Amino acid sequence: MNTSTDYVVETCNLSKSYGAVQAVQDVNFKLSSNEVVGLLGDNGAGKTTLIRMISGAEKPTGGQIMLRGEPVEMQSPRDAMRAGIETIHQYNSTVGTMSVAENIFLGREMLAGRIGNFGILRRSEMRRLAEASLGNVGFHLRSPDAQVGELSGGQRQGVAIARALQFQSKIMILDEPTNHISVKETNNVIDFTKNLPNRGYSGIFISHNLGHVFDCCSRIVVMSRGRIVADEKSEALTISKIESLL
Structure with a gap:
């Protein structure tokens, strides 16, 4: 059984509100060493807000983020980068x-x-x-x-x-990395993501393409209305089951 020190990232009752809007509510998310987790959810489900808090771009209004078993308060994405977290966005990661x-x-x-x-x-x-x-x-x-x-x-x-x-x-957040790229380039990204654990890295893979998620993730977390509604090994889920949760 995993303990908090086995996780490279762990959130404890993490929450984020914007005025009266509760974007993330009491989320307990875990990422183990040498693991790639798929993070799924419709627009507005809270997944983007969750990764923005983990990557230092947003400050939580409640709860705690732990890195390698230690509580952290990241003030900016630069703090996250210093802690070994890199976010790869669909387009705006480069100049x-x-x-x-x-x-x-x-x-x-x-x-x-x-x-x-x-x-x-x-x-x-x-x-x-x-x-x-x-x-x-x-x-x-x-x-x-x-x-x-x-x-x-x-x-x-x-x-x-x-x-x-x-x-x-050592922790990579890949946010819709296969959107609007060629088939060959998509295969490169999928192969790279799939092999992250073999290289000693951990990853959070966000995509609307469920096939890509099943291709490269050993575990899948599904969010809806700011909460986690499923957290299962990939083989325990099906595309139709996920679609029923979104």
Whole structure:
């Protein structure tokens, strides 16, 4: 039986209200080490608010978040990143006007030194590491100097995933990562997500595509009206059962 120290993420009666609207109510969510959990729910079910609290983008109005058995109060997404949590959104995880390498090291640039208030970037090393990180997740781009805005949706997802790996973010939140990308790119993302436990990572996979969730998640959590209404091993659920809960 798991104890709180077995979980890399655990929420205890976590709640979030916006005035009179209760978006999340007393949610007890758990993510074990080397596990990928599917998080499902219709629009307004509370799943987005839940992951925003876990990733530091929203502050809870009640309850507690635990990381590796310790209570935390994250004030921002940067706090979450420092704690090893990286969120990979459908589109807004990258900056289109910056290069692939600049995106991977955004906010965590490698400096060779400073002249006054200006940092001197180790550009060649950042380019080399960016290329290696992309190769590790199966995304090979023509150049780490390419502008991200020129890439396909799936390639942009690859850049966001490579950034998470580069900085050893052991907990990955993948928010609709397969929306509006090609079949080949979707397969890359699914294969990467499925293999997270083998790499020593844990993941929360949010998708409206139930087939993708069953493909890569060992456990599925379903939310409705701000509460968890199902938390089962994937093999114990069916698509029709999930649809009846949404």
